[in-house]
Amino acid sequence: MVVIIASSFTFLLLLIINIALVLATTSTAISGAKDWCKDSCGNVSVPYPFGIGPDCFLNSWFEVSCNESSTPPTILKKINMEVFNFSYDLGYGWEYLRVKSPVILHNCSGRERETKNQTVHLTGSPFFYSGRNKFIAAGCNNKALIAGIKPRIVGCESTCNGDTLFGTSNPNKTCNGSTCCETVIPSYLQTFNASFESKTSSGPQGCKLAFVVDEEWLNFNITNPSDLLNMDSVPALIDWALPNGSTPLISSESVQSYVMYTSESSNISWRYVCSDGYRGNPYLPIGCQDIDECEEERHKISCGDATCVNVPGFYRCEGSKTWIIALGVGVGCGVLSLVMGGWWLYKLLKKRRNVKLKKKFFKRNGGLLLQQQMYSHEGSLEKTKIFTSKELDKATNNFNNNRVVGQGGQGTVYKGMLADGRIVAVKKSIAMVVEEVEHFINEVVILSQVNHRNVVKLLGCCLETEVPLLVYEFISNGTLFQYLHDKSEEFPLSWETRLRIAKETAEALWYLHSSASIPIYHRDIKSSNILLDEKFKAKVSDFGTSRSISIDQTHLTTHVQGTFGYLDPEYFQSSQFTEKSDVYSFGVVLVELLTGERPIFSLEREKEGRSLATHFISSMEENRVMEIVDARVVGQAKDDELMMVAKLAYRCLSLSGKKRPTMKEVAIQLDQILPLLKDSNVDHHHNQEEIVDLKLDLPFPWDSTSSSINSSFFSRNICSIEKEPLEGTK
Known part of the structure; x- marks a missing residue:
């Protein structure tokens, strides 16, 4: 019995394959216009949904103009293309138009x-x-x-x-x-x-x-x-589909539909074919007609000594072997349906589970709050995008380890490419607790409005994943830390490049502190968070937006604990972060640029102090700072120029935040020091008149070693700077 059933099932499969092969090799012209409508133009048949004349076509896209005096006589009116013929493939179930397509010529005399x-x-x-x-x-x-x-x-x-x-x-x-x-x-x-x-x-x-x-x-x-x-x-082949919402009146019994996409914008369109066992025009109400399979010789042969009986959409063999064939077909179809049904159910349940999970993560990660914030800002956040997890999976090759470009306490950064070709950095943050969601969303909203040439731009975020994903512009040339401390780097930074990077970083922090819509404190300034683009321009990065934030009455600050070696001692003692804490961290970066040393010394150098800041301050106070300047830049700048930067860094590293300059003052002075380096023939005495004086409270008189700038450079206060009370220290 089992052998008979298996044989019947095999026979059925071979029969189906045979039918498919025959249909696949059959291509004919589809016919069938709407009732009372002209069904051809010259020798070109015009099937519905195309049509000639009012109410004979589905919509204006499918209107055909007939001019039998031209060759070819038919024109698709709205797109003004001449049509040779309308065809329908019975085997594969698709329609196409053969149209006149232009030949583009170049440098062909008399032809262009x-x-x-x-x-x-x-x-x-x-x-x-x-x-x-x-x-x-x-x-x-x-x-x-x-x-x-x-x-x-x-x-x-x-x-x-x-x-x-x-x-x-x-x-x-x-x-x-x-x-x-x-x-x-x-x-x-x-x-x-x-x-x-x-x-x-x-x-x-x-x-x-x-x-x-x-x-x-x-x-x-x-x-x-x-x-x-x-x-x-x-001649060229033009394919087509029905736009969503343009569904014609068709009978569902003899017609099958399927979805297709007609453009990269993923607009859904539809196509129709006659079901197996039917032929005709699937776009007319009764366009697909049943085929009498029993008139075809191969079906008669397949029935053997039984009688072939046509039924709608198929045929059956009646006689002495009918029950065996029917049983085999039934069991085979039943098993096949069970397997296919189980697989379809599994895929459906998995898809529904994923959709529900994405909605859960989106809500938990503050997606509704972010949408509300974006609408409330009246279009100021129109460039901020909420990415889907599918977009970022595709951009990063499912977050492949080969795409990792950085890792740290805040999360992992992957390099990716969006569908529009933009290269981005996707930051996969660490886990976030529920209490931090509102703070996180507020920070995304604020940082999305930050627009400065020396600040890495936040392009958007994805909240459909278990942990939030942040999408930034991609900066291609590594970090400042890498170029200062990685011995394998073949191109060390020149003194002029170092000074320019310091100026650009200071301008970015000045902007964040005072020019952004709400003042922002970075809280983790360090050389590894200063990225360099292909032209070695500085880009301040890593605002810790994946971590919790705190909002006071006027300021937003990112809640980053800081990095040892850069951490403000005053903040460490008081647990109160101010803009002067960023100034201290920037001072450490200045010393890195000046000395080429790492912010934390190895155990072998413990006698010099564990931190670069401590070693630098003691060197300044003992009047031996020139001994620790990076040998790679000593010959590229005069001693007085190096000393100007050293004094500025010393002021930034003051233990008292009140004695430190603001980032505005630091940026202005660096901007005025840089031209001195570019032109060695500049009259330094003349330029000193324009430089903002930042007095240094040093416990000893500085020696007069400079031949181009006298001691009045740091004793004269050309530009008065009002000392304001520290903000955020309430």
Whole structure:
């Protein structure tokens, strides 16, 4: 019994495969216009949803204009394309149009005017070039590209190494790259124009051409390159779908529908085919008619000595063996349905679970609060994007370890590429407790409005994951720490570059402290948080937005504990962070730039003090600071220029926050020191008149070692600086 059932099931499968193969090789013209409507134009059949005349087409996209005096006589009116024929493939169940597509010419004497303004524009329509087309370019020394599909580049090159247009060395390839080349076109291509370049300036500069063409037509109709030079157009296949909301009135019993996407913007469109056992026009109410399979010889043979009986959509064999076949078919279909149903149910439940989980994470991570904040800011956050987890999974190759570009106490940073081609840094934060959600969202809102050339831009976030994901612009050239302390770096930073990086970092902190919409304290300034772009411009990063934040009456501060070696001693003792705490950390960075030393010494140097800041202060007070200056920059700057920076760093490292300068004062002085270095012929005595004086309370008189700047540089107070009470110390 089992053998009989298995044999019956095998027989059924072979029968189905046979039917599919027969249908796959059958292609015919679809017929069937709406009642009382004209069903052809000349010798071209016009099936619904296309139509000629009022109420004969589905919508305006499918209106056909008929002019039987032209060749071809039919025109798709709205997109103004001439149609050779409308076809429907019975095997694969898709429809297409064969239309006139332009041949774009370049440097063809007397021909360019005929093909001018031949660009095809289908954007916004339900039509697009079929994947059965090929992009063809011909001509010597030719590099042709499909224009207007940025950021992708699609095209090919031809050389003239052969004397025929179409190659014969590879029978599966129409053009061999000699005088003619070919390539596939992008999916759902809706615009077409071509641009041309010469591969070499010394090569031939003759006539060049490019076009999109039906590959099958090209293979059977063109054998000589001169044929193309005399053609204004070629046949191309245009695919189409029904836009969402344009569903025609059709019977569901004999028609199957499926979803397709007609553009990269993922607009949903629909297609219809007649169900198995039916033929006809699936877009008409009763367009799909049952086929009498018993009239076909192969079905009679498959029934053997039983009688073939047609039923809607199929047939059955009645007679002595009918019950065996029916049982085999029933068991086979039952098992197949059970397996397929179980798999479908599993996928459905998994998908619903993932959707619910994403909604849960989105709500838990403050997504509703962030949306509310974005609406309340009246468009000021319009550039901030809430990314989906699917977008960032694709951008980072599912957060592959090969994409990791940094790790720390705040989380892991991955390099990724968005769908629009932008390179970004995706920060996968550490876990966040419920109490921190409101603070986290408030900080994302504030930092999204930060716009400074020396601050890494926050592009958006993703809240659908277990831990929040932050998306920043990607800075390509590593960190300042790497260039100062990594001995493997081949290109050490010059003194001028170091001073410029210090100035740019100071300007960024000045902006955060006083120019942003709400003052922001960074709380973790260090050389590893100063990124460098391809031009070695400074970018301040890592605001700790993945951690909790605290908001007082006027200020927002990121809740980062700080890094040993950079931590403000006054903050360490009082647990009260102020803008002067950032100034202290910046002072340590200045000393790193000056000395090339790490902020924390190794155990071997414990006698000099464990921290660079302590060692520097003692060197300043013992008047031996020049002994610790980085040997790599000693010859690049004069002693007095190095001393100016050292005195500024000394002031920033004052144990009393009140005695430290503001970041505004630091940025202004660095901005005025930098020109002195760029021009060694500058009259330093003249420039000192414009430099803001930052008095240093040092316990000893400085020696007069400078030949270009006298002691009045730091004793004269040219620009009065009002000492304001410290903010945020209430």
